[in-house]
Amino acid sequence: MRKLKLFLGPQHPGMHGNAAIHMYVEGDIIKKSYLLPGMLHRGFEKGMERHSFVNNISLIPRVCVVEPDINELAFAMAVEKLADLKVPERAEWIRMIIMELARISIHLMAYGGLGGPTGNYTLMYHAHADRNTILGFFERITGHRVYHQYIVPGGVRKDLPNDGIEADILDFLTDLENRYDEYRDLGIENPTLLARIKDTILLPEEVVWELGVTGIGMRSAVNKPYDIRKKMPYCKYDEVEFNVPVSNYSDARSRVDLKLKEVVQSIRIIRQCIDKMPEGKVRVPIAQGQSMRWTVPKGHVYSVVESSRGEFGYYMVSNGGTHPYRVGVRGASYPQGLLGIEKYMPGTRIDDAALWVDTMGVCSPEIDR
Amino acid sequence: MNSMNNVTTIKELVTKKITVLKEEVIDQYQVSFEVKKDDVHHLLSVLKQAGWRQLSYLSAVDWIEDNEFELVYIVFNWEKPVHIQIRCRIDRNAPTMDTILPIYPGAKYYEREAHEFFGIAFPGNDSHEKQLILENWDDIPPLRKDFDPKAYSDARFPKREYSNDHVEMNGQKESKQAKREERRTHILDLIKGGKK
Numbered sequence: 001m002r003k004l005k006l007f008l009g010p011q012h013p014g015m016h017g018n019a020a021i022h023m024y025v026e027g028d029i030i031k032k033s034y035l036l037p038g039m040l041h042r043g044f045e046k047g048m049e050r051h052s053f054v055n056n057i058s059l060i061p062r063v064c065v066v067e068p069d070i071n072e073l074a075f076a077m078a079v080e081k082l083a084d085l086k087v088p089e090r091a092e093w094i095r096m097i098i099m100e101l102a103r104i105s106i107h108l109m110a111y112g113g114l115g116g117p118t119g120n121y122t123l124m125y126h127a128h129a130d131r132n133t134i135l136g137f138f139e140r141i142t143g144h145r146v147y148h149q150y151i152v153p154g155g156v157r158k159d160l161p162n163d164g165i166e167a168d169i170l171d172f173l174t175d176l177e178n179r180y181d182e183y184r185d186l187g188i189e190n191p192t193l194l195a196r197i198k199d200t201i202l203l204p205e206e207v208v209w210e211l212g213v214t215g216i217g218m219r220s221a222v223n224k225p226y227d228i229r230k231k232m233p234y235c236k237y238d239e240v241e242f243n244v245p246v247s248n249y250s251d252a253r254s255r256v257d258l259k260l261k262e263v264v265q266s267i268r269i270i271r272q273c274i275d276k277m278p279e280g281k282v283r284v285p286i287a288q289g290q291s292m293r294w295t296v297p298k299g300h301v302y303s304v305v306e307s308s309r310g311e312f313g314y315y316m317v318s319n320g321g322t323h324p325y326r327v328g329v330r331g332a333s334y335p336q337g338l339l340g341i342e343k344y345m346p347g348t349r350i351d352d353a354a355l356w357v358d359t360m361g362v363c364s365p366e367i368d369r
Numbered sequence: 370m371n372s373m374n375n376v377t378t379i380k381e382l383v384t385k386k387i388t389v390l391k392e393e394v395i396d397q398y399q400v401s402f403e404v405k406k407d408d409v410h411h412l413l414s415v416l417k418q419a420g421w422r423q424l425s426y427l428s429a430v431d432w433i434e435d436n437e438f439e440l441v442y443i444v445f446n447w448e449k450p451v452h453i454q455i456r457c458r459i460d461r462n463a464p465t466m467d468t469i470l471p472i473y474p475g476a477k478y479y480e481r482e483a484h485e486f487f488g489i490a491f492p493g494n495d496s497h498e499k500q501l502i503l504e505n506w507d508d509i510p511p512l513r514k515d516f517d518p519k520a521y522s523d524a525r526f527p528k529r530e531y532s533n534d535h536v537e538m539n540g541q542k543e544s545k546q547a548k549r550e551e552r553r554t555h556i557l558d559l560i561k562g563g564k565k
Contacts, residue, residue, distance in 0.1 A: 038502035045486075046512055081395065212423050212475035224447070231450035232398040301395055302426065302443050302452055315441065317430050328441075330426040338478040368502060 001026045008353050010039055016113065016357060017065065017364030021341060025350055033345045033353075035338055041368040048327040053079060053153065054291045056324070061147040063329055064366045066109060069102040070307040071314075071329075072151035077234060077303040078316040079153035082296050083286050091155035092235045093277040098141070098150060099235070099305075100266040100273070101169070104176075105134040106308040107259045107266075110358065111187060114256060117354035118196050123186045133172055140165055155283030166274045173267045180264065188256050197252035200348070201356050204250070207344060211335040215310025216262070217360060220255045223248035228306035240272040252359040259308075295322050307332045309361035331366030338367065373397050375449040386415050401454035406466070409457050413442065413472050421446040421453060427469075427479035429487045433514040436461045438489060442469070459489070468493035486512040 006023045009015030018039040024032040044063055048056050060075045061068030073095060080087060112127025114120070135145045140161055142150040150157050160166070187193060203213070205221045218226055225244035229237040245261035247254045287294040298320040304313040315328035331337075337360075345356055376394055383389060383402055391403040404412060421444040430439040435458075442455040459466055468491040469476050480491040481501050488510040491497040500506075509516050 038504055041502050043511065043518065046516075046518060050518075209422050210474050212425070212473070214423070226447045231447060299395075300393075300401060300441070300454060300456070302399060302454060304425075304452070311425060311445070313426060313443075315426055315428065315443070326430045328426065328428045330443075334478070335475050339475060 003031070006350065008357075012354070015354065016362060019337075019362075019364035019367065021345075021353060021357070023345075023350065023353065028350045030346050030348055030350060030353065033341055035341045035362075035367075037338070037364060037367045039368070040365050044369045045327055045329065048324055050323070052292060052322045053286070053294060053296055053324065056327075057149050057152050061149055063369050064307075064331075064363055065146075066363070067102055067106045067308060068147050069098055069151060070305045070312045072149070073099060073234075074303050074305045074312060074314040075316075075327075076151050076153045077305070078301050078314045079286060079296055081301045081303055082299045082316065082318050083153075084297070085154060085284065085286055087155050088281040088284060089236075090159075090278055090280045091282045093273050094156050094160060094282065095151055096235045096237070096240075097169075097270055097273045097277075098138075098148070098156075100270045101134050101137060103266050103308055104263050105131045107263050108134075110308070110361065111183070111256065111259060113358050114187060114193070114197075114355075117351075117358060118193050120187070120190065120193055123193075126183070126186060130176060137165065137169060137172070152283070154286045155281075157283070159282050169270065170274065173270060177264070177267055180260070184260065188253055188260070194253065196352075197256065197355065197359070199251050199253075200352055201252040201359060202250060203255075203344075203360070207340075208250075211340050211343075213310065213336050213340070213360075215307065215332055215361065216255055216258050217250065217336060218310065219244065219246045220258050221248070221250035222246075228304055228311055232304070234305065236273075236276075237269075239276070240269050242266075242269050252355055255359045262308075293322055295320060296324075302330075304330075309333050309363060312366075329366065329369045331363070331369065333360070333362045334367055336360045337362040337364070375451045376400050378449075379451060379453060382415070382419060383412065387412055398450055399452045399454070401456065403456045403458075406457045406459055409440075409442065409455060410467065410469065410472065412455060413444070413469055416444055416453060416455075417472055419446075420448055423447070424469075424473040424475050424479070425452065427476055427483065429483050429489060429512075431461075431487065431512065431514045432458075433461070438464050438487060440466055440483075440489070444473075464489040466491055468497070470494055486510050488513065 004025050006025055008021040008023060010018045010020050020036040022034055022036055023030045047059055051059060060071045063071045108127040108131045112124040115124035138148055139145045142148040203217055203221050208218050208221045223246050225246055227244045230244055242265045245258050296318045298318055300317050302313055302315045304311050309332035312332040313330035316324055317326040319325040348356060376397060379400055387404060387408040389402050389404055393401045395401060423445045425445045426443040428441050432439055437458045438461050439456055439458050444453050466489060468480060470493060477494060480494045480497050483489050484491060484497045485501050485503055508521055
């Protein structure tokens with residue numbers, strides 16, 4: 001049979017972000033594939049070394065386009081660990097609200113993104129409409145829709161606005177919860193979609209350990225609640241109640257299923273946050289004096305956050321100066337995005353390649369950074 | 370309390386097996402060890418045996434003043450949630466480090482990236498010299514401290530000439546403001562019944 005080379009991306013409805021997958025196919029079976037990153041490389045790690053800790057606040061959200069808040073929190077936590085700083089309590093709760101709203105919005109976007117490669121556009125429109133509402137909340141809280149620059153070292157940039165935003169968020173969450181079954185019917189209970197996602201793109205437990213996949217991919221395969229929020233709680237995750245959905249059989253459907261179940265848990269967390277949030281200060285300076293001359297003590301730290309795709313970390317080295325000496329970003333989709341595509345995508349069909357990328361949660365900006 | 374026990378267990382485990390140059394407990398979920406270059410593989414296999422099955426991060430830091438690179442390996446265990454940083458210094462002039470692929474197969478692309486951005490060779494990893502992110506790169510590896518992005522871009526790309534016609538508000542060139550002024554006097558003249 002004739003061997004062909006095909007490209008998925010960088011411009012393709014099923015490809016997320018600017019990266020290309022080179023596939024060698026025979027018939028419609030992929031025989032060899034690899035990811036070609038680098039189209040979005042903007043030299044962030046070098047850029048962070050060349051900006052002060054405060055200047056970096058405007059740079060870090062841009063590392064991951066659709067989910068910027070994890071970057072802000074991981075960066076802020078790294079600086080706080082180095083400076084041995086205690087964040088005001090209200091700021092911790094606000095951070096959690098932001099993180100969980102972001103998690104809902106990214107899960108909805110990924111769920112809606114399933115509509116692209118499978119031709120189910122109703123799902124995509126519904127999910128994006130809801131994501132848009134969440135972006136509206138972000139705009140009211142932070143002033144920005146996508147890159148918020150809101151979580152800063154030492155707290156959050158400003159307090160929640162005094163215009164009843166809490167009540168509006170709660171209304172929206174109730175509304176979303178009421179439409180949960182509808183969402184399931186549109187997507188993963190829908191027979192046309194089920195035929196595409198059930199029992200395809202398997203991720204066995206050995207592969208998880210071999211590649212180092214984290215997040216939903218890992219939890220769907222190993223059947224254990226391996227979630228950073230539970231295992232090493234940051235912010236106030238140890239003071240709220242939530243479950244970590246797991247499964248012991250990881251196909252495309254079960255991973256999408258876990259995403260939807262996580263949305264329900266995030267809704268639970270936000271309700272508790274709004275309920276328990278105390279009044280008070282929301283920001284402390286990380287050092288004395290003028291902000292452009294703030295210095296951070298020497299040290300090497302690695303701070304992690306549970307993102308929608310898994311363990312997302314910042315490795316930060318400070319030399320005791322105003323600028324970080326080295327910042328390294330551990331993208332959550334690095335293992336499955338590079339080694340996973342090279343090793344485990346061969347064998348699937350061409351039309352499943354886009355679903356592979358979508359359900360494994362590959363985000364190209366955090367591979368390039 | 371339980372997690373602080375984990376840190377103590379790790380310290381015992383590690384110091385029993387190899388000589389640690391420097392250790393630091395960052396918090397109850399993180400501990401770091403500075404070791405000699407030759408001990409890294411032994412230590413990593415010991416830790417993998419003990420449950421640290423996940424390689425979270427691998428990269429390097431350039432200490433140009435000491436003329437050394439510092440390699441960083443971060444491993445994680447989900448049952449005893451502690452991140453362990455393992456750091457070792459290698460010579461900066463001929464940076465080589467044997468691959469850790471037999472221990473952690475997931476390191477393949479991390480090593481490739483470290484080669485591309487720092488120029489560290491990883492013998493044993495066949496693909497470490499392949500191009501990954503930077504296309505047709507023709508300078509020293511960019512994350513080294515002596516690489517200057519500004520000098521690179523000045524040398525590679527033509528300097529852009531900016532025209533400044535947008536600031537000529539009151540110059541000889543007719544600007545929007547002058548036009549507006551003219552229209553205003555014209556209208557005022559019309560109210561008064563035209564120019565006298």
